[in-house]
Amino acid sequence: MPELPEVQNVVDSLRPLIARRIIQSVVLRRTDISSPPDANWAGLLTGRRFRAVRRRGKRIYFDLDDGNRFFVHLGMTGRLRFLPFDAAEECHTHLIFTLSGRPKATLRFIDPRRFGGFFWEGATPRSDDALGPEPLEITWQDLARRLKSTARPVKSALLDQRLLAGLGNIYADEALHIARIRPTRCSKRLQSPEVERLAQAIRDVLNRAINAGGSTLRDYVNATGAEGSFQNLHMVYGREKMPCLTCATPIRRIVLAGRSTHFCPVCQSMRRSDSTCNRHSQRH
DNA sequence: GTCCATGTTCTTTA
DNA sequence: CTAAAGAACATGGA
Numbered sequence: 001m002p003e004l005p006e007v008q009n010v011v012d013s014l015r016p017l018i019a020r021r022i023i024q025s026v027v028l029r030r031t032d033i034s035s036p037p038d039a040n041w042a043g044l045l046t047g048r049r050f051r052a053v054r055r056r057g058k059r060i061y062f063d064l065d066d067g068n069r070f071f072v073h074l075g076m077t078g079r080l081r082f083l084p085f086d087a088a089e090e091c092h093t094h095l096i097f098t099l100s101g102r103p104k105a106t107l108r109f110i111d112p113r114r115f116g117g118f119f120w121e122g123a124t125p126r127s128d129d130a131l132g133p134e135p136l137e138i139t140w141q142d143l144a145r146r147l148k149s150t151a152r153p154v155k156s157a158l159l160d161q162r163l164l165a166g167l168g169n170i171y172a173d174e175a176l177h178i179a180r181i182r183p184t185r186c187s188k189r190l191q192s193p194e195v196e197r198l199a200q201a202i203r204d205v206l207n208r209a210i211n212a213g214g215s216t217l218r219d220y221v222n223a224t225g226a227e228g229s230f231q232n233l234h235m236v237y238g239r240e241k242m243p244c245l246t247c248a249t250p251i252r253r254i255v256l257a258g259r260s261t262h263f264c265p266v267c268q269s270m271r272r273s274d275s276t277c278n279r280h281s282q283r284h
Numbered sequence: 285g286t287c288c289a290t291g292t293t294c295t296t297t298a
Numbered sequence: 299c300t301a302a303a304g305a306a307c308a309t310g311g312a
Contacts (some may be wrong), residue, residue: 003290058291076291077309089295092309113308115291152302161292168290218311237290258304260288 002058002074004135004166005209006220006228010080011055014223015080018107019230022049022100030094033109044068044120045097057131059119068122075115081108082223099213100107102190107223112164131165136206138164147187147195154198155183156257170215170237173262175201177236183261186255192216208233236262 002010026042028034034041049065057084060069060080085104089096095109097116109118119126133142146163147154157163160173167175176183178201181194188199214220214228217238221227231238235245240253244264254261 006290070288073291076289112310113289113291115307156302161293171286220290257302259291259307 002076002220003168003171003215004055004058004206004233005230006214006222007055007058007060007074007166007170008210009214009222010074010230011053011060012222013082013226014060014082014107015053016092017105017223018050018053018099018116020049021105022047023097024100024104025098027096028094029096030114033094033111033114035117035119039118039120041095041118041120044070057161058168059131070118071119072109072118073139074115074188075111075117077113078111078116079219079221080107080223081110081221081225082106083108130162132161132163133165135164135166138199140196143192143199145193147190150187150262152187153184153256154181154187155259155261157187159257159259166206169259169261170234171202171205171209173237174205174235177201177263177268178205180268182270183256183263185271203207211257236264238262 023045026045028041031037035192045064051065052063053064054061059073061069061071063069076082083106085098085106087106088112092112093108094112094114097107099105099107121197126279129202132146143164147157155172155176158167158175159169172177173183175198181190181198202282209215209230210231212228213226213232215231215234216227216229217231236251239251240262241250243249244251244267247264247266249264249266251262252265
């Protein structure tokens with residue numbers, strides 16, 4: 001569910017709801033969503049007040065009034081929900097914060113697949129933090145420099161969170177389509193005008209998706225339970241065999257980096273001698 | 285039963 | 299400081 005636009009919507013919907021509230025109690029139902037695994041969340045958080053909620057890449061950071069912080073990653077199916085204190089507890093609820101205020105409320109983490117989790121950072125960022133720059137802020141020159149660092153297909157490079165933090169499978173496909181770049185193109189061989197188009201396409205598609213509330217394919221909802229609508233505006237993702245909205249050619253689906261990859265074979269044309277970085281596999 | 289899924293990390297391979 | 303492909307993780311829906 002969660003790429004940058006979905007995470008941003010969770011943050012934006014949550015911020016006004018938890019502002020100035022105090023965490024009165026914490027119930028951790030499963031430790032396998034906690035990092036480190038033995039973190040004493042109740043001890044660390046009880047009595048603390050939220051100072052800020054913000055997004056970095058696909059992470060949701062919570063800054064506490066004592067200078068400590070932690071972040072939540074939603075993984076594939078994770079949800080953060082703000083719910084009334086007495087709301088029924090749904091399946092796969094792994095962590096519940098009870099929040100002060102009138103009426104009393106809860107913040108709950110629900111995640112069937114448990115690819116997501118809570119990561120305690122304390123007062124200093126984790127040393128293994130190697131997230132790339134924010135896609136909405138990066139310059140095309142910086143993006144070009146980073147894309148030059150790898151020979152992988154550009155789609156794979158865009159999914160690498162150390163190269164760029166926030167894109168996932170949907171928006172990587174959509175951005176490449178808008179930029180008219182085939183996902184299989186060798187990252188380091190993209191030309192400057194192409195990278196310039198790509199940087200602009202990334203900004204455009206992310207901003208439009210944020211404004212549409214994100215994409216709800218299965219069960220993504222923001223902190224208040226609202227669904228997104230950007231799935232209705234996808235141009236290639238999930239549209240295999242359906243006509244390209246620009247040229248009516250059937251959208252093609254391939255697998256890259258183990259992920260479904262969608263593109264228009266005409267609009268996103270293959271440049272001869274640029275399909276791969278391996279010159280031995282060039283067509284004769 | 286099979287295949288697929290908005291993500292990340294570990295292991296294997298060339 | 300290889301670096302890229304593949305498997306694994308856990309659950310549910312089509």
